[in-house]
Structures are given as C-alpha cells and as structure tokens.
Amino acid sequence: MKQRSLFLKILSAVLVFGAWEISGRIPISYAFPTFLESMAALARMTFDGSIFVAYGETLKPLVTGIAISTVLGIGLGLWIGLSERFEWLFSPIFIVMQAAPLAALIPLLVMAYGIGLTSKVFVVCIMAMPVIVLSTSSAVRNTPSSMKEMARSFLAKDHHVLLKIIIPAASPIIFSGLRLGISAGFIGAILAELKITPTGVGDIITYSRSIADYPSMYAAIFSIILLAVLFLNLLEKIENVLFKGNDRGYVTD
C-alpha cells in the first residue's frame, strides 16, 4: 500500500515535470524555459551557494512573520472563540484584512514602516494571520457542547475544559487554518520582496527576469514552492505527534 502511494507520487511528478519539459521545448513562450534548463540553473545556484544566500534573506521575514502569525493568530483565535465580546471587537479586522487587496496596500506599509524587515514581516502577517485567526475562532466556537458539559459534570475546571476538550476538538481545523495561513505567508514573503525591495529569492526572480535569464527565474520559483511543500509536510507530522487521534477518523465520529 505504502509502495503503491509512493509509486503514484512519482508518477504524478513525472507527468507534471514531463509536461513542463515538453511545453518548454515547443516552446509555448520564449520566456518559458524547459524543466531540465530550470533544474540545471537550480543546481548551478546551489553549487555556487547563491541560493542559500538568497534564502538567508528571504527566510528572515518569512520565519518571523509565520512565527508571529502562528502564536498570535492561534492566541487571538482562541480568545475570539471563547468570548463573544472579543469577537465583536476583533473579528471584523481580520475579515477586512483577509479581503483587502494587499499589493495595493504595500505603499502605505512602506510609508509607515520603511523598506526594511518590518514592512516585509507585516506583509507576511497580513497574508497569514487572518485565516489562522478565523479558523481557530470558528473551531473553538463549534466545540460540541455535550463534550464541554461532560467535562464539567466530571468536575473539570476551566483550564481543563480549554486544554483537554476545546483545543483537541478544535485542533484539526486549527491545523488546516495553519496550512492555509502558512502557504499564504510564503506568497506574502515573495510578494514583499517583489514589491518593497528586491532581496533574497525575490531579487533572483526580479534580476533574472530583467536579464532574460528565465531558467534561473523559474528555478527560484520552483525552489520556493518546494520549500513550502516540505514545510507543510513537516506541519502535518507535527500535528500527528501532538494530536494522535486526529488521523483516526475524527470527522466521522
């Protein structure tokens, strides 16, 4: 079974990269390199170390922003979910944040916070936080009331109800919010580097495009997607370690 799923994964990768290679060879556009050219560019950047230097820059706002969004987002989400009054106060902010056209707001951020790290962290947070907050709060509010009642009847204190009932019950939805939020954070980090100041991976993309080195440009885009996928897999592992029951038919019960 495990072998079969590995086989399917490899098959789907071969299909996608094969299609990429073929469309690059036709070519569908002069600006679209083949898969092999892009991989060669990626290998070159890996060996001369430039990709690592670039990620050193990009990861700063990305990791800071995602860390802030995760901690603050889950915290605020729990609070909003537990308190009706707090929901009135904060929920609209995040709904507006989620719907706002971020690219158009970036000049405002730059005016307020300059072109440095702060603005970029803000962009990551604005992308990542709303979905984390909103999914956490709705998951908390939808905790089955019979489970809370059960805990109270067996003498649970408030912190027991929060830690042993509400958070485990909400965890699948909190984690799906995290997955969406973190993917959005990756988009935000690149967006910030393209729109504010070209640094890191955003710089590779901008610079390669300006000198028509399309294989390097696509290699950089490919690498950030790869990193995001690896990170989301890691998150799933963390979820399975922290909440063992979540992969055991939770929803059907």
Added chain:
Amino acid sequence: MVMSQTKSAFADAGPLADDIAVSVRGVSKNYGDVEALKDMSLEFPRGQLTSLLGPSGCGKTTLLKIIAGLLKPDTGEILVNGKPVTGPGPNRSFVFQDFALLPWANVMRNVAFGLELRGVAKSEREDRASKYIHNVGLQGFEKAYPHELSGGMRQRVGLARALSVDSKVLLLDEPFSAVDEQTRRKFQEDLLALVANENKTFIFVTHSIEEAVYVSDQIAVLLPRPSRVSEIIRPASFRSKSVENIRRDPEYLDIVDEIWASLRNYVE
C-alpha cells in the same frame, strides 16, 4: 395540588427520611418565557432506581441536569445526602444520551477521564478504569477508539466512565435511546444487575414506558405544560422475579397500560 399528589404517593410507600439520597424541593426553571419546570418536588430513595418518565417537553432532562449541577434552578433547591447542590460534585456522575466520548482518546483514556480530571495518577486511574472496562464487558477494547465501536459499546464506555469515579448517585439521561433494540434489552438486564450489586442511587430519564417499568423501583410520571409530577408508581411484586419473567408479569402489564392511559392525551 402537585405537592399533595407527591405526598399521597409517598404516604403509600414512603421510605424513611434518611433513606432519601436526592431530594428535589420546589424547583422551577424557565427558558425565557417557556416554563420548563414549575415548583417541582420529588424524592429519590437511596440504593434504588427511579425513572423520570414523560412525553417530550416535560422537563425530565432539564430536571436531571439541575440535579447534576449543570443547570441552575431559578427557584428551589436540590439536596444530595442532605447537602444543597451548587454545581457538579463528586457524589454524582452522569451518563449522556449521545455518549459524549472524546473521539481522539481510546477507550482506556475515555473511561479514566473522570479520574484524570480529579488528578488521580495515571497508573492508579488505569487500574481502576480497567476494572470497570471489564465490568461492562469491554475487555480487549482498551486501545480502541470510539469510532471503531458500535453504538452499544460506546455507551458501555460512557457507563464505565460514570462508574469509575465511584459516586453514590448515577444520573442517566436516556442512555439507551441511541442504541438498537436488542442491545437496549441487554443493557436493561445489565442495569438491573448493576442496581442490585452496586450500592448506588440511580436516576434514569427515559421516554419508553416499558423500559421505565422494566428497570425501576420507582417511576415518577411527569406531565408537560406546566411540568409537574403527575404520579409516582412503585411496582411491588415483580421486582424480585428473574429478568426473564418480568415482561410476562400481570402487574408489569397493568402498570404499562396505566401509564399509557395517563400519558396518551399529552402526546402530539
């Protein structure tokens, strides 16, 4: 009126005052404009099973949750062993209609959950839990998760959880209504054995007349709008008979008919 009915019912078969485990005194509860309970008084003899029986909307589950301390009455009070109830307490445990199991926890942790909340050490609570897992017939399923169990087995987990905290009063809220008919019959027989063997007071909410008459030492028939105790019935003869013969006993059949006659006008 209500009081006099209650009193006259107790005059016939009244247990001694210190044999009352739980007493409900003048309890009223409103949900907005809806009167769920109005000035209800009722007593539950120690070591026996009392059913609260009535049509839907008669406030039987509300009364049970007030006794559990999960709901606050608007007026009146509940005494358990002579002490007023202010909230959930260690002397009462609850079995839920929808089982209320933790889906992410296995049978062992679910059964031991009440003890876990009381801060009992892991090895001790698992010892006590395995005893009750064995008692309800779930040995071998300690590591199973609720979604792997049938409805009847899930309620056995709920029952074991309530038993493992060893409280003197067991509150059962339509515990068998979500399990199939054959499992329910088995449960009813097991419940009779439990009442006989464990020195506990059982308060049992049900909407099934046959079930109430089959398992109860005392049946409180509740009527809705406004909710009140219409009569208290204490089956006399068949309680001592073996479980196979109860459903053929003339008194059993008479009581079932009698209750239906008084309830039928209230059923929409």
